[in-house]
Amino acid sequence: MNYCPECGIALTAQSYQGRGEVLLCPAGHACYPPGPKILVAAFVNCGEKLLWMKRGNPPRAGHWAIPAGFMENGETLREAVSRELREETCVHIPPENFSPYMIGSISFISEVYIGLHASVDTTACACGEEALDVGFFREDEIDWAEVAYPSANDAVKTAYREARENRFGIYHGDFTDMIDRLDLVLPPPT
Ligand SMILES: [Zn+2]
Structure with a gap:
């Protein structure tokens, strides 16, 4: 049984905007229906190196990944990615320094993926609570078979190539039960 976070009344199943049965508060409090979650990821390069974190929490604890986490209510995308990066790696980058980089769908877990990019001048970083x-590692320092999310390897290798060239395009990806694909939408500025 789920309860309203505002008033504690048991939530009831009701139809909601064509999205099937969802749990809503009978007293009318705003109870957000379940739906896709927004995962923000921080592609941070220092020259040819990218910033990674070894995950401390499930899923895939003990494996390396690009820092990422879920957007919270009331945040902008840039605020969310700046916060996640600070919490996980102690790297402080102002929200306005991030640029859109990779957007995509991970439909089998109902997540919207938004990767943002920023560059830094120093490899200073430290373990946050969840790491x-x-x-910061070069591409040839990564054990690609042991990373947390091998299905994202092509995307991360793309980021490595662009970091070496210091020219970043914008990409769209579809990660579904059937396909993993990443398409260049906007090429890097020449
Ligand atoms: Zn309520």
Whole structure:
């Protein structure tokens, strides 16, 4: 049984805007229906190196990943990615320094993926609460078979190539039960 976070009344199943049965508060409090979650990821490069974190929490605890986390209510995308990066790697980058980089759908877990990019001048970083380790690494330093999300390897290798060239395009990805694909939508400025 789920309860309203505002008044504690048991939520009831009702139809909602064509999205099937969802749990809503009978007293009319705003109870957000379940739906896709927004995952923000921070592609941060220092020269040819990208920032990684070793995940401390499930899923895929103990494996390396690009820092990422869920957007919270009331945040902008840039605020969300700046916060997640600070919490996980102790790297402080102002929200306005992030640029849109990779957008996509991870439909089998109902998540919208939004990767933002920023560059830094120093490899200074430290473990945050949710990280077992953090660091900036070159592409040839990564054990690609052991990363947390191998299905994203093509996307991360794309980021490595662009970091070496210091020219970043904008990409759209579809990650579904059937396909993993990443398309260049806007090429890097020449
Ligand atoms: Zn309520």
